[in-house]
Structure formats: structure tokens, C-alpha cells
Amino acid sequence: MFSSETLDKFAREVAKYPADQKQSAVMACLAHAQEEKGWLPAEAIEAVANYLGMPPIAAYEVASFYNMYDLKPLGKYKITVCTNLPCALSGGYHAGEYLQQKLGIGYNETTADGKFTLKEGECMGACGDAPVFIVNNRSMCSHMHPEQIDKLLEECK
Amino acid sequence: MAMMGAINPVLMAGLNGDDGWRLKDYVARGGYEQLKRILQTGLTQEDVIGEVKKSVLRGRGGAGFPTGLKWSFMPRSFPGDKYVVCNTDEGEPGTFKDRDIMRYNPHAVIEGMIIAGFAMGASRGYNYVHGEIWEIYKRFEEALDEARAAGFLGQNILGTSFGFELFAHHGYGAYICGEETALLESIEGKKGQPRFKPPFPASFGLYGKPTTINNTETFASIPFILKMGGEEFLNLGKPNNGGTKLFSVSGHVNRPGNYEIPLGTSFAQLLEMCGGMRGGRKLKAVIPGGSSAPVLPADVIMDCTMDYDSISKAGSMLGSGAVIVMDETVCMVKALERLSFFYHEESCGQCTPCREGTAWMYKVVHRIENGLGKPEDLDLLNSVLGNIAGRTICALGDAAAFPVQSFIKHFRGEFEHHIDHKTCLVPKDVQWAGSGFHKIPA
Numbered sequence: 053m054f055s056s057e058t059l060d061k062f063a064r065e066v067a068k069y070p071a072d073q074k075q076s077a078v079m080a081c082l083a084h085a086q087e088e089k090g091w092l093p094a095e096a097i098e099a100v101a102n103y104l105g106m107p108p109i110a111a112y113e114v115a116s117f118y119n120m121y122d123l124k125p126l127g128k129y130k131i132t133v134c135t136n137l138p139c140a141l142s143g144g145y146h147a148g149e150y151l152q153q154k155l156g157i158g159y160n161e162t163t164a165d166g167k168f169t170l171k172e173g174e175c176m177g178a179c180g181d182a183p184v185f186i187v188n189n190r191s192m193c194s195h196m197h198p199e200q201i202d203k204l205l206e207e208c209k
Numbered sequence: 210m211a212m213m214g215a216i217n218p219v220l221m222a223g224l225n226g227d228d229g230w231r232l233k234d235y236v237a238r239g240g241y242e243q244l245k246r247i248l249q250t251g252l253t254q255e256d257v258i259g260e261v262k263k264s265v266l267r268g269r270g271g272a273g274f275p276t277g278l279k280w281s282f283m284p285r286s287f288p289g290d291k292y293v294v295c296n297t298d299e300g301e302p303g304t305f306k307d308r309d310i311m312r313y314n315p316h317a318v319i320e321g322m323i324i325a326g327f328a329m330g331a332s333r334g335y336n337y338v339h340g341e342i343w344e345i346y347k348r349f350e351e352a353l354d355e356a357r358a359a360g361f362l363g364q365n366i367l368g369t370s371f372g373f374e375l376f377a378h379h380g381y382g383a384y385i386c387g388e389e390t391a392l393l394e395s396i397e398g399k400k401g402q403p404r405f406k407p408p409f410p411a412s413f414g415l416y417g418k419p420t421t422i423n424n425t426e427t428f429a430s431i432p433f434i435l436k437m438g439g440e441e442f443l444n445l446g447k448p449n450n451g452g453t454k455l456f457s458v459s460g461h462v463n464r465p466g467n468y469e470i471p472l473g474t475s476f477a478q479l480l481e482m483c484g485g486m487r488g489g490r491k492l493k494a495v496i497p498g499g500s501s502a503p504v505l506p507a508d509v510i511m512d513c514t515m516d517y518d519s520i521s522k523a524g525s526m527l528g529s530g531a532v533i534v535m536d537e538t539v540c541m542v543k544a545l546e547r548l549s550f551f552y553h554e555e556s557c558g559q560c561t562p563c564r565e566g567t568a569w570m571y572k573v574v575h576r577i578e579n580g581l582g583k584p585e586d587l588d589l590l591n592s593v594l595g596n597i598a599g600r601t602i603c604a605l606g607d608a609a610a611f612p613v614q615s616f617i618k619h620f621r622g623e624f625e626h627h628i629d630h631k632t633c634l635v636p637k638d639v640q641w642a643g644s645g646f647h648k649i650p651a
Contacts, residue, residue, distance in 0.1 A: 075398035119382030143646030
């Protein structure tokens, strides 16, 4: 189910916790699993649960509770826009509208070529750098005005 | 770089942007000297806790509880595992200080946690990092590797019998995990749903063991308090409000960012440090302590000093020190609509008053914003929020109720105008003019 590289990552996460508390690694393992698969199909969640010796339903509860796990396939680049109030005051809404215009899709939609998925996010803890985006849960982009947005979209090959 | 300015900085003193975060840089700034002093000169747990108490350091995560007192609640002589947990799940809208502390001074957090472990007899710690700041989480893991390699973490630290292990655990998008017992549940690999208190974490915490949870800024302050002495730290601020504090200023100022200033500095001075209002527009309102703190109108906040007691006296909370500044172009109904959506979205669903109540509050504010409000809606909102506040396991219910209550209290006229005229008091073409977003090309 998972590459040996991902399994090595799993082992490093498990080692952070007491031997009888392997379940603590579920959040990190699900994140690694999603990184490899692009999203979290039910089989991947079950495989993580089996690896950690916990009931699959308990792993599914975690995967469905936290917003950054994707339980459905999505575009190659997931762009999450913070539109919470502090960001909105400094252009968060506008940046989201600009992205929607450029990509021709709304929030929670994917472009026809499968390249971009757009999401509206909650506070990312970077309000001073607004507007902010996160790409694929990993890379935070600050001060996203039209010029920077154009550049970002070009860099997403 | 988001550190924009400071007066008498402590935590962020001598930092040089992205270049100064590594162990060698921290050591060059005097880092890990306090850990060495404690272990090599035989300071006791009581000595350390006593110094923290003297500093009147109050919890920087939002509640403002005295840290030294909290530490003294831990059963230090309890045999078996005890835990120290750092809360870097920074998702309170408006707050972005812990991200900068972790980015520019991660070893201060690590040293603070090791010292806390020593003081409370804990041998293991976790730092729970907001999942959205992935790059910072990775950097913190690198900093931990450095500290381990240098012998500051692990067994027999500096050749003594004291050992302490520390690991990073990341969140993955749940505001509720900033609540300390939800955070513990999350570390245990479960949904982040808060626990009923009591028992408090000091007696039943992570894995059921005694645990103390503090905010990132709180831990990062510890080495500096020990270095300068509790009394000197206290004197940086004002009585009962010890030290300097980081304020995250967002919204309609010329230079949003983090500012480390002594507690007790006037809001007017902070606003001036931020370069004043963007475009020279007029200040309308400020949320002084993160989105969960009641909003204050301009004339009230302009008379406040930035410390726990002054903001509390004015009817709000210093909270996490997240200062959200709004100018005259903001429609307060629309602003509240967005905040209400946030609490509805992030309610964990465990307690009925919060799960159902936050949905109703959003629904009603949304209809007022969209010209469908009814004359009885403001009373309805007050009734709903009154049935949430104080009736839930954790403080998210209260946090969702405070903005609604305070927005209606201070800006009732705007809400009534929306309901009566089906339109906004701030003309549509003016709204959000202060956002500073460069024009969308036609």
C-alpha cells in the first residue's frame, strides 16, 4: 500500500510516543499517507489503522474531523485561501475572487484539466502577511496580490 | 519578516530574520546558559518556580493565568510519567506571534520546555504545532535534532541525572485543538473534542498522567526570566502584568505584523508603531485579543493600555494579543457574519448548545447581512448566545458568543439599519476599500 519511504516516515512518527501509545501517530501517518497518494482513499486510512493497531473506524474519525485531510480526489494543486476576518480586512476576499476569476472555478471545485482545486480556509495563523494561501497543505504563500497570484499559477506546472 | 518593531524586546532581541534560528546562533545570544546554570549550580525546582512566580508571567495563549502558579499545581513528587506540553496550535483569528517565535527563536521554546520539565519533574514533552504552518513545524523538528545532538535533550542532560525527551506533534486543521484538553485528545490520536474539567490536566492529562500545558510564548519567556530575574522581568511591564508581550497587529494599519512591547504600552503608541491607519482612514473598531475577544469601539480602545487589566476593565480581553484593526470602510454586520461562520465551522459538535447555537447565530447574521433580517432578530441573537455562553464543556461556546454580543452592543445602529433598510450603512463601493488589495485588472 505504501512506499518504503513512507513506511520509514511512519516508523519515525511512532517512535515519538510511548510504546503502548502508537495511536498517537495516527495524525502524522495519515498526513504522510495523503502526501504519497494525493488524497486519502478508505483503503489508505484502513492501512494506517492496521499499521498502528487501532480500529479503522477510529482512524476514519480522525481523518474526517481535521480539515486538511482530503477524503476525495482533488486537483494536482490544492490552493486554500484564508478568508477569515483579519485576512479579509487585508484583501483575503479579493484574492479569492481573483483566483476564482483566473481559474474559472468556485470554492470546492476543480479545474477541468484536473490541475487546480480551490478551497476556502480558516485562520492559518499568518494574518499579518494577508492575503495568504496554502498550497497542498505544505507551502504558505504570503502577500498574495494579483501579480504574486499570477506568478504562483505559472509556477504550478 | 513579520517582526515589525519593538520596545525593550526580550524574546525577539538580537534576532536577525531567518538567519538566527539555529542552535549556534541561540547559544551565541546566551542560549542554554540558564539550563546549564540550573543543572550545574544545583538550583531546586522550588527556586525555578519561585522565580517564575516573581515575574508574574501570565499565560500568553489567551487566558492570562499566572504561569508560576500553574506550575505549582503539578504533583512534582508523583512517581511515574509526567508531561509538559506546548500549545503552538495558533489558530485564533488575528494571532500569528507563535509562528514568528518558532520561526526565529525555536531554541528559546525548547530551552523553556526543558526547564519547565525540570521544575515540574516531567521527563517528556510534546509541542503541538498548528498544521497550517508546515514549514515551521519542519524547522522545529530540525531544531530538536540540533538540541538532541548537543546533549540538551535525552538522558543525563549535561551529565546530571535529569533527562528530558521532547517531540513535535502537528495538528491538521482544527481550531478546537487550541483548547488544552482537545489538544491532549489530539495527541492521543483522537478527534479533538475537549474533556470535561475537573479533573484538570495537572492531575489527569496526557495519557491520564499529570500534565502542564503552556503557550509557546510562555515557554519562550522562561529562559529570559531566569536570566534577568523574575523581578526585572515584572518591572518591564506593570504590576500584575509582568514583562513584554508580542502583539500581532492585523487589518487596516500601514504595517501589520508582530510587535514586542512592554505590557502597559498605550494602544495609541502601538498604532503609531504600526505606521497608523492605512490610507489615513478613520479608526472604527478594534478586537484587542483575537476574534473571541469582545470588540471595542475606537474611542474606548484609544484610551486603553495594552495589558490584561486595562483591556479587561474596558470590557474585553487581552487574549493572545491579537489586535484586529478595522477602519471606517468596514461593515460591522459583514465582519460579524464572517466570524460567526468561523465558530459554526469550527464547533467540534460535542455540546448541543454550541453545535446548534453557532449554526443559528451564523444563519441569523447571514440573513441580516443579506437584507432578509427581521426586526426581532437582534433579540433572537441575544437569546441564542445567552443559551450558549456558560453551558458548554469548553470555552469555544463563550468565544462564539462574545463577538455577537459585543458587535450588537456597540454597533446596534448598523444592524438595525440593515434590518430596516435591507442595505448597508457603509456604501457597497466603499466597503473593504481599506483592504489594500491591488486592483483586480478588468
